[in-house]
Amino acid sequence: MARLLLIRHGQASFGAEDYDALSPLGHEQALVxxxxxxxxxxxxxxxxxxxxxxxEETLSGILDGLGSAVPPVVDADWNEFDFQHVVEIHRPxxxxxxxxxxxxxxxxRPDRAFQEVFDAATLRWSSGDHDAEYAESFAAFRTxxxxxxxxxxxxxxEHRDILVVSSGGPIAMAAALITAGPEFPARLWASFNRVSVNTGATKVISGRAGLSLSTFNEHTHTESDPRLLTYR
Structure with a gap:
């Protein structure tokens, strides 16, 4: 069977001017x-x-840890949804x-306070009741x-082992699609997304019946050092 590993990026720079850059800990997580x-x-x-x-930075760290120099395929469909936009629509x-x-x-706990706002904002977005207000609707994201x-x-x-570096939202969406099909309830996606760990690994097996979810959000590599376990 072919194997697909979906990896969430390392810790980004929450609250900084450029959230998209990995924090020093995020770089360490990728290397580990x-x-x-x-x-x-x-x-x-x-x-x-x-x-x-x-x-890009997470994949670079992973490849350094692997001692590998595999050139990447870049696919924008694995990008995160614009959560800042979704939050700002909910909380202008x-x-x-x-x-x-x-x-x-x-x-x-500023992180918990933000999570509460984030949960409410994504619940509104994923409901499908306000699609016209968003640059990318939840349905469009699912597609x-x-x-x-x-x-x-x-x-x-062609390749029996593929590693994909993406974000929590798309990986949660992939898990929901694989386990429940395209008409899954939005709360299933939210339940996957809420527990996603930085550099958590989701394993998908490809066989005659198609894709099957084998493990979700595995992160034993963080357990030896509590610093490495982060969610945002």
Whole structure:
């Protein structure tokens, strides 16, 4: 059977001017994952990534850890949905980054405060009741990730082990599509997306019956050091 590994990017720079850049810890997470894959004898024949900076930097760290120099296939269909846009539609005051951080920092746990806003914003977006307000509707996002899965499935006919670096949203979408088909309830996607760990690995098996989800969000490589376990 052919094997597909979907890897969420390392920790990005939440609250910084450029969220898309990996934090120092994000770079470390990618390197640790690469070394873990190498120790397990996993050597992908092909690597694919989205076009975002955090995808590129994560893949670079993974390949350094693997001791590999496989040239990547770049596919924008694996990009994250514009969560900042989705959040700002729900909470217009967050269009001002300073105002957003000021509000969040009033909380004892700014990360949890943001997660609450994020959950409410994505619930509204995924409901399908307000599609005209968004640059990319949830339905359009689902179609885009389905296209990405179809493209990588075709590549699996030539390469038995493929590693894809993407983001939590598309990986959650892929997991939902594989397990429940295109008409899955939006809450299934949300449940996958909510627990996605930075550099978590989701394994998909390709066989005669098509794609099957084998493991979701595996992150044993982070367990030896609590610093490495992050969600945003």
């Amino acid at each position: 994952l690469g070394r873990s894959l190498a120790a397990r004898g996993i050597k992908p024949a092909l690597v694919v990534r989205g076009t975002m900076r955090r995808h 005051s967050y269009r001002d980054r300073t105002a957003m951080m000021t509000e969040l920092n009033r909380s004892e 885009r990730v389905a296209t990405a899965l179809s493209s990588v499935s075709a590549l699996l006919k």
